[in-house]
Amino acid sequence: MRENLHLRLLTRPLAALFLVVGLMMFTGVAAGIGTATAHADSLRTGRCASVSVIFSAYPGELSTVLAQAAPVHQTWSEDGVSMYRTAVGSHEVIAVMTGVGGANATRTARTVLGSLTCARHGVTVSRVLFSGTAGGAAPARIGDVAVPQTWSLGRAATPIPADPHLLSLARRAAGVRLAHATSQINPLSPCGCELPWLPEVDLHRTPTVIVNGRGLTSDPYQGNAVPCLPDGGQILGCRPCVFASSDTDDADAKRLRDLDPRVLATLLAPVDSGKGYLVSDQETAAVATAAHAYGLPFLGIRGISDGSGDPLHLPGFPFSYLAYQQLAAANAGTVAAAVISAT
Secondary structure, three states, X not given: OOOOHHHHHHOOHHHHHOOOOOOOOOOOOOOOHHHHHHHHHHHHHOOOEEEEXXXXXXXXXXXXXXXXXXXXXXXXXXXXXXXXXXXXXXXXXXXXXXXXXXXXXXXXXHHHHHHOOHHHHOEEEEEEEEEEEEEEOXXXXXXXXXXXXXEEEOOOOOOEEOOHHHHHHHXXXXXXXXXXXXXXXXXXXOOOOOOOOEEEEEOOOOOOEEOOOEEEEOOOOOOOOOOOEOOOHHHHEOOOHHHOOHHHHHHHHHHHHOOOOOHHHHOOOOOOOOOOOOEEEOOHHHHHHHHHHOOOOEEEEEEEEEOOOOOOOOOOOOHHHHHHHHHHHHHHHHHHHHHHHHO
């Protein structure tokens, strides 16, 4: 997410209601069982599966990635981080939600990339992608997908280059068909409680893929982990609703109860505007840094959710973000799937 919307919504009465409202939705996937079977197979054959890892920040972003993939056939947790194993075409994929902000992204990426080994899970990571939404600047407009050539974790940091081969695949994916209109559920709906749908969003133009420029990741939360809400829905939730259960709800609620209240003060800190960069967000460069440390090729893919090109002429963030984030996330997921399919 580009801005510190999280606390603005957390502090409203509706956000408090999210803690108690929502039906618990159970998934039929048993954590660990499928993983153990795959691991045993790899040890027996002496081969490890090559997987791509796709990170997203919040449930709405991750759901659009999973919508491009086959049904999840394995799920497990490592140090509190949930991983969802699926496939895009013939390519194995593990999808992971980082949570909002640099601290969450750094911890999650290190946990995932450090644990996904042949010895532990019967896999080797071949590439790392981030798919999500971001604020954009010209020439990127709302609905477009930006794939920067470099990412900086703060303005003073040394830029991290995106992998050249993955950039070339992104350029090949530039002809993929992106959505220009969508009917969308209310992004503030908690799990199990559907608020009124938003009207259809139509850009009245065809979004494009821009492979160029620089990306900026800022951390207005001063190194603190931004909390999520159990069963909090597309934006505020701790996981997509379909993967929620009584066990995950209890674990998510405990983390929220244990939250240091001093963290809340940082959530209202000013956010870098991203001036001078093609896109700006709060997670991508943190994941890029972890991928670089493990010697893994990285590519950041961001759908533009707020910026220029708004046919509704909304008064900027957070209104434009709420109206267009689902469309932007879906287009980013489309490009991510095209890149993986082309490898």
